Amino acid sequence: MEKKIVVLAGDGIGPEITSAAVEVLKKTAEKYGHTFVFDDRYMGGCAIDKFGVPLPDETVTACKAADGVLLGAVGGPKWDSQPAENRPEKGLLGIRSALGLYANLRPAVIYPELSDASPLKPSVLKKGVDIMVVRELIGGIYFGPRGTKDDGKTAYDTEIYGEDEVRRIAKVAFDLAMTRRKKVTSVDKANVLLSSRLWRRIVEDVAKDYPEVALNHLYVDNAAMQLVKDPSQFDVLLCPNMFGDILSDEASQITGSIGLLPSSSLGTCKAGLFEPIHGSAPDIAGQDIANPIATVLAAAMMLDNMELRTEARAVEKAVAKTIADGWRTPDLGEGKRVGCREMGIIIADNIR
Ligand code: IPM
Ligand code: MG
Secondary structure (H helix, E strand, O other): OEEEEEEEEEOOOHHHHHHHHHHHHHHHHHHHOOEEEEEEEOOOHHHHHHHOOOOOHHHHHHHHHOOEEEEEEOOOHHHOOOOHHHOHHHHHHHHHHHOOOOEEEEEEEOOHHHHHHOOOOHHHHOOOOEEEEEEEOOOHHHOOOEEEEOOOOEEEEOOOOOHHHHHHHHHHHHHHHHOOOOEEEEEEOOOOOHHHHHHHHHHHHHHOOOOOOEEEEEEHHHHHHHHHHOHHHOOEEEEOHHHHHHHHHHHHHHOOOHHHOEEEEEOOOOOEEEEEOOOOOHHHOOOOOOOOHHHHHHHHHHHHHOOOHHHHHHHHHHHHHHHHOOEEOHHHOOOEEOOHHHHHHHHHHOOO
C-alpha cells in the first residue's frame, strides 16, 4: 500500500525524535511491503524562521492531502519575544483547528520493566495503569474569546463550549470505552463553571446510548488527586481541552517518563495528527539524548489510523522488546545506555 505521510519535525528535539520514528516506519514499510512517501514540512518556530509565520498555508494544504501527519514538537526560548499571535504554539493550535482534529487520545500505560521510573510506590502501581485520556482539542479556553483591556493591564481568556462540541467528543470517549473496560470518568468543574454544567449535562445525555458503560464525574481538582492516589480506578478519562492538557502530563509521570506517551488527534480530516505528548525540550536539543519512544508509538497510532493494524502492533511489540532488553535513554533511568538515534535503530531492528 502507498501512504503519504507529512512530517512536521518542528523545533528543539523535534527533528531527532521524528527521524528516529521515520527510521522505524521505513523498516515497517520494508518488512510489510508498503511504500511510505515522506513529505517534510515546516510548522512552529522553524516556520517562523523560514516563512515569518508559525503555520504556512502550504503546510496546511500538504497535511490535508496526506494519509497521516507525524509531528515532533514546537517552541523554544528563541521565539519567546514573538507576539502572542505569532508564537510557535499558535502553529500547533492552528493545524489542529484547520484539520478539525477535535479528539485527542492520550493512552497512559505502564511497562512493568519501567515501574522503578514511576514516582509512585509499587503498592499503588500494583493494580496496573491503563488509562486513555480523551481530550477535547479545538474548543474551550484555548479557543474562546480573549483579549486585553485597560491598556494591557487586564487580560482574559474564556472557557466556552457548545452542546455539539461536547457531544462529539463524549461519543469518542464512550465508543472507546466499549472497546476497553467500559468505564468513563468525565472531568469538569461543575461546582463553579457554567460551561462545566453544560459539559456534564451533555455527557449524561450521550451516556444514555451506552447502557453498558459506567459513567462517573469528577471535579478536576479531585481527578488530579485520584490519579496519583489510585490510577487503577481509571479507564477512559474524558476531559475538556485545558483539563486534559494538565491531567495528561500528570498521567504520563505515573508511567515513568513523559518521553513514553504518544497521542493521536482525530476529527473531520482523513489525516490524523500523531505526536508525542511532550514538548520540544530545548535544553537537551541536539545532544542525541532525547527519548524517541513516544514519537515511535505515535507513529504506531498513525499506522492504526491507516488501518495497518498488524504493522501498528509490530511497532508496539518492537518498543516493548527494546525496553525489555534493557535499552534506556537517560530519562528512563539505569540500563544499557543509548541515545535517541540508536534507540530508533534498535526499535527498527526489532520489527518482526
Ligand atoms: C500539548 C501541549 C500543547 C497544548 C502546547 C504546546 C500548545 O502542551 O500538546 O499538550 O497545550 O495543547
Ligand atoms: Mg500539554
